[in-house]
Amino acid sequence: MKVAVLRFPGTNCEFDTQYAFEKLGHTTELVWHEKESLPANIDLVVVPGGFSYGDYLRSGSIARFSPVMKAVQTYANEGGKVLGICNGFQILTEAGLLPGALKRNNDLHFISKHQNLCVINNDNAFLNQCSKGEILNIPIAHADGNYYIDEEGFKDIEANGQILLRYSDEKGNPVVVNGSVTSIAGVCNKAKNVFGLMPHPERALEALLGSADGVRMLKGFEA
């Protein structure tokens, strides 16, 4: 698999993301935000975490207008797979590639810890190696992860199986972490080729370092 990893001024998870996919045996290529096209023959675009443009105005709001994001829009509209992690999730919602928006955490804190997630839907190109209801232990690190969607939008994403993950306890019961609507931690678009989540699967590759559950998530794209 060939993975394009985008890089904006302020991105800081690009190397972790490259490391993760290369550890799984894939090739990666960093793509600077000023590029107007994506590398040829790629299988996946990852918009990694960080603080693009210093989170000025709103997280992700300026990065979404970068030249490379026009190429990502086209790639996604043609069915190409795109994964946004943390700031990448914020960029994809700002770009309108994913429904909803990410607000400041309810308690205004930057939350950085390992968190249990419950897999809500796995019939997609991302979580197909995970089971429905499975609990994954994945680090989170964000200040603006409070997922908001209006009632009508929520009904749509729920009915279409677009809710990927919820923050949960070890039994899978939803828990309030940052104020997200129904504890949502990740969603996909209607066509199920664009994915976004606040947790960092690329930081959960080794049991020795707390969890290897991220491997199963990222491996989904191999199928």
Next chain:
Amino acid sequence: MTAVVNVFLKEGVLDPQGKASHHALDSLGFEGVSDVRIGKQIIIKLDTENKAEAEAEVKEMCETLLANTVIEDYTIEIN
């Protein structure tokens, strides 16, 4: 001309900063505060002297970049 844009979270969308500040005001003994909402003000200097033109342009700026209309409302004042 100068455009003053105010951006606030929509009614019904919880404003965590407003809520925290409201709580702080209560703790400091300020009574009778029923709600606090925090937004941002963006001041834009424009070359045009045509008010209608300025308003239309700033509206487009708001819809495109300055507000995220999924969660935010905005007001425009042209001076």
